[in-house]
Amino acid sequence: MNIFAKAVVLVAGATAATVLLGAPASADNGDNQPGCQNTEICFWYDTYSTIEKQFWNTNWSHSNYKFMINGSSYVVSNQNLHDNAHDITNKDTQCWVSVGNIDQYGNWVWQHYANDWSRRFLGALANKNDAHVRDHNPNCS
Amino acid sequence: MKARLLTALVVTASVTCVGCSTGDSRPVGGDVPIVGEKVGVDVFHGDKFDLVDYVTNKLIGDCMAGQGYPQLRDAGITPGSGAFSGLNLNGPEFARVDLDHAERTGFGHDQKPTGQRVISNDPGFDKANEACRAEANGKVGGEYFTVLGQMTDLFNQMSGEHQNRMSSGDSADELAPVLDSLVSCLERSGLRPVKPGERTLAAFRVGVPQGHLTGPEPAQPKRVPGTVEVLPPQPARKYVPTPEESKTAVAALNCANELGYREKVASVQSRELRRLIGANETALRDLTARIDGIAGEAAKLVNG
Structure with a gap:
């Protein structure tokens, strides 16, 4: 889905957004505040900064999560995180992050992101994100 | 304490940085042998x-x-490992495990224990961290973070291109009947796709974790402004698959073994990776030479 199409879908669904469940009961939602803070792993819905999903930890299944809307607070949108992310920011203080997608043969396809705090395009994994893993260090998992 | 740290660095350098001070003699670009589990080291x-x-x-x-x-x-x-190992290709993960693992873990992953986690809520910490990062970069020659960023971009572009090559052209043609045979075997094993008639592994939820981790959730930071928090180490957590996931994982593994599926996929992966490395040889030669030089500087620092 292109960026324009994503924006239209988002506006159309905004009314219903706040009544949807954002994540499973034991959800990882970062600091649950707008913006991408020190230590968080943040996925962005498009090239803007209004739609975001934050994590503290590794997550092997993005399918249970919704993107959040950044505003004066951080509320659930109607957009799935799974196969729907455009950018990532890795603000983990100690770990790199790998973003993964399972291809049609069952292989994990990985892209790596050092903890350089830069916002980076997911490239070939844009809209193909199944999971992310904190890695590259024994302290990370 | 400092002596202990230096000893650890020396040991690491001697293990991982053979030849750093005299330049690296390993082959690069198109001359690199493709060994599934060593692509990250050999190519990148x-x-x-x-x-x-x-x-x-x-x-x-x-x-x-x-x-x-x-x-x-x-x-x-602590020393890290596995940088740029995401193209270590050896066939699909679900086909590489043993039956016990497939039954116990399905398509999920246990979580290994993690160390302490440092979280800054202190602008003073952040400012000092930025300055120290620049100082460290300067001590290893001044372009480490530039080279890291460039290699990250190259790796991610190659990983995406590899996936494109696997899913199109002669690779897709070659693997289509292999995939179809696997799907037929899954059906013979009694599995049914989520959408009737769909003949993909995703439709049978092969590779998809559906279970949960056991054990305590990781500690949550308190985020008090002006403080630096240190979260305690996180113990290991076991993954528990759903019964359906476990059954699918066992069936998929049995079918893959029966058909030689992993080997067939890995063979095409290797061929495409070889082509891709050839197409990116100039950039790989440049970046590997630069990181070799930086590693040499780092080794000199360690060795004093």
Whole structure:
């Protein structure tokens, strides 16, 4: 889905957004505040900064999560995180992050992101994100 | 304490940085042998990135401690491994495990224990960290973070291109009947696709974790402004698959073994990776030479 199409879908669904469940009961939602803070792993819905999903930890299944809307607070949108992310920011203080997608043969396809705090395009994994893993260090998992 | 840290660095350097000071003699670009589990090291010189990352993290930790912020150093800075290993290709993961693993873990992953985690809510920490990061980069020659960013971009572009090549052209043609045979075998095993008639692994939820991790959730930071928090280590957590996931994982593994599926996929992966490395040889030669030089500087720092 292109960026324009994503924006239209988002506006159309905004009314219903706040009544949807954002994540499973034991959800990882970062600091649950707008913006991408020190230590968080943040996925962005498009090239803007209004739609975001934050994590503290590794997550092997993005399918249970919704993107959040950044505003004066951080509320659930109607957009799935799974196969729907455009950018990532890795603000983990100690770990790199790998973003993964399972291809049609069952292989994990990985892209790596050092903890350089830069916002980076997911490239070939844009809209193909199944999971992310904190890695590259024994302290990370 | 410092002596202990230096000893650890020397040991790491001697293990992972053979030839750093005299230049690296391993083949690069199109001359690299494709060994599934060693692509990260052989093609991208991931071991050199591991070393430099460790050395710069040590330098940053010591620098921060000198600025009154010992948290990173005290949390323990340990050598990393596996930089740029995401193209270590050896066939699909679900087809590489044994039956016990497939039954117990399905398509999920246990979570390994993690160390202490440092979280800054202190602008002073952040400012010092930025300065220490620049200082560490300068000590290893000044372009480590530039080269890391460029290799990250190249790796990710190659990973995406590899996937494109696997899913199109002669690779897709070659693997289509292999995939179809696997799907037929899954059906013979009694599995049914989520959408009737769909003949993909995704439709049978092969590779998809559906279970949950057991054990305590990780500690949540308190985020008190002006403080630096250190979260305690997180113990290991076991993954428990759903019964359906476990059954699917066992069936998929049995079918893959029966058909030689992993080997067939891995063979095409290797061929496409070889082509891709050839197409990116100039950039790989440039970046691996630069990280080799930086690793040499890092090794000199360690060796004094």
